[in-house]
Amino acid sequence: MRRIVAQTRKELTQIVRDWRTLALALILPNVLLLLMSTAISLTVNELPIVVQDFDDSSASHDFIDAIRASITLHVVSWPVNKSPEQALASNAARAVLIIPSHFGRDIARGVNAPVQLLVDASDANTAKLTSGYATQITAAYNRQTAGAMQAGLVQTAIRLWYNPGLSSKKFYGPGVFVLGLSMFPPLLAALAMAKEGEQKTILQVYVSSISAHEFLLGKIIAFMVVALAECLVMCLLLFTYFGLSFAGDPTPFLIATILYAFCVASFGTMVGATIPNQAASMQAVALGGFLLVFLLSGLMFPIENIPAGLRWISNFIWGRYYIEIVRDALLQGGGWPAVWYKVLIVGLIGTIFYGIAWRGMRKMQVKV
């Protein structure tokens, strides 16, 4: 026990002495959290739209006013003598609404008046949102002008749960929080472990009386402390700037966080022990900690959208389970019944990493 504490203290001293690693551990994750959570969001407001009104009647002005009043679309001006496609090609607008002549007359006659919406679909998701917004505005406009008789019989009352303001920040914030935890603590752990191999200081460990388990645990506890400190700072940000709070029972989150800290610290130590080269192990962590967690954990897009050939990999991605736990704790509040097995899996994956790290250390001895 005493040896584990001593090993932990040695690691923490090394971290505190290097400003670059300390900044990497505590400041960068927060910068990332602020930047990424807003920068990867997909929901858009104030999409620029060009309206070409060939009718210029009071009815068409009414309709344009309805679009102007929405917060989702933003009408920009466009000269009438230029073709509407030009506005899309030069990225001046995301969509063009064309109101044909006779629009006002058709409306007054009681005939349905078609209106064309050209959408720039080079970004498919935004195109779907744009046309969805325009459809909603048109439907509301129709309902307003037509009166009760023509409204549909079946009405929808839609309740948005957990995030009624549809704020992307609240969804991506917890995701990027997990991404930060999956990236920086293992990076530092891998660097520290690889350094022992690279500078051959591991030999001193072998000749000392410390056992492999004590050595590894000491290292892992040190980086768990780093991870938990990072987690604390990021949680402050989540609770203030992101406006999140615990939705239900916080104990699954707390236990899962400690287990996840163990999991990522073991992952870094494992990489450092199996690849005793600082630059190479850094790339391995960047691949495992960043790329896999970013792509295959449902951080940005739902896992169900990944083709089945790749989707099975996400079952082994440790970040995936933790993201679900964090989102549950901060948004859904399902508590233990919803997440108990995810907490177990995080612990299990951490133990596997620890086992591989332990074996890697024995191999390191042969190599050095």
Place this chain on the structure above:
Amino acid sequence: MKRLIQFLFNYRLLALIKKEFNQIRRDRRLAISLILPPVVQLTLFGFALSANVTNVRLGVVDDSHSPESRELIATLTESRSFRLAGYYFSVNELGDAVSRGTVDAGVVVPYDYAKDLARDRPTTVQFLLNAMNANTATISRAYAEGVIQSYNSGLRGKGSSSRVETVAGMNLARRGQVQLQPAFLYNPGLVDSWFIVTGVFGLLLILNSSLVSSAAMVREREAGTIEQLLMSPASTSEIIIAKITPLFILLCMMMLVAIAVLKLAFGVPFHGSVAFLLFGGALCILSGISIGTVIATFSKSAQQAQLTSFFVNPPLSSLSGALNPVEAMPKWLQPVTVLNPIHHFATIVRGSTLKGSGFMDLWPNFLGLLIFTAILVSLSVWRFRKQLS
């Protein structure tokens, strides 16, 4: 002119370039990191990142138990948007299922649904949506409303009472309805991956160029051979050109591989000029190399250079609009994207592949990219000189 040619083809410069080429050829990791990433990253990102919303799991509480309610549920679930995940007996049970995450959305049909329909009275169907993911929620809300709208128009044509109503409705007081007809230009099939891969292409060029060049630049310093280079009769500009040329050629080859992946694996259409694409890509690679060089001049070892790039790359890539629309960023961050070479390049790629835009549409982006590249290259040359002296 003659002096320039003489300068470019003098013996010293060629010898230096040859040396750099040999060094890169012998570095297996560098060669791998030039060929593997474009293929792996483009395919992974292109296939794994899809914002498409299909098969939303729908839980149903049907208190009406009537043919009408079953028809409504069938209409909802026969589209590809919703998939029936299960029936529940009460709203509370459905709520539990939503919070456990077994269903993403729920629909509650009231007990007097069929009765109201028969009497031509408006009736309300409740939808519960798990709105954690704002994007998915917005799109599935639009789906739900669309399905109900078309279900309504089907109802209107069917019942006898409504037929009477339509005839009666043709009086003078009736106003026409606005019919929106959306047309999706440039990507009528709404293929998600086209947007992602054209964005990742730019990310790939800049990030890999900076990674490879910082590794190459810092190596001389790490090994301590930089003094030997300084003692040689070669001038600093010769040293820099010799360092950049082979990297530039190799990265251009990587760009061609990436373009082949775009075309073959994802079927991205090339409606515009490929020359724009190549020219923009070359500028992008140059600015990536310059970023790498600047990073290298601040670091003493390859490890430090990599750590420093962790501070530069995430903001550069997340504020580019490569993976998401620029309009989704906060208002005050949007102008920052003008300073980002990846943003300009992504616009050029999308313009010259999907949209078929000409030079008249893309010149602001070329100008931005050109200015940025010029500034970065001169900054890197200045930093490199300072480091040498």
